[in-house]
Amino acid sequence: MILKTHHDIHIDNTIIEICNECGKSVRFGTGLYVNRVVDLNDIVTKIEMGKPFPSGGYICINCDNKLHKECLRK
Numbered sequence: 001m002i003l004k005t006h007h008d009i010h011i012d013n014t015i016i017e018i019c020n021e022c023g024k025s026v027r028f029g030t031g032l033y034v035n036r037v038v039d040l041n042d043i044v045t046k047i048e049m050g051k052p053f054p055s056g057g058y059i060c061i062n063c064d065n066k067l068h069k070e071c072l073r074k
């Protein structure tokens, strides 16, 4: 896993095909394409939610499962 050491997030509404939780690509041809979940929140909302990769328009299945587990713990 590559950790970013600098912030280069551009604030616009371009939907990038990455998971907004882990930053992994969910493009066609990746293992995460089929089960990706569209995140319909706009980028400002995602920043407010503390998403690590707010420019990503999707959540991958791995992170979606994690989020559901956190919901169940409450």
Ligand SMILES: [Zn+2]
Pocket: 019, 020, 021, 022, 023, 024, 059, 060, 061, 062, 063, 064
């Ligand atoms: Zn993810």
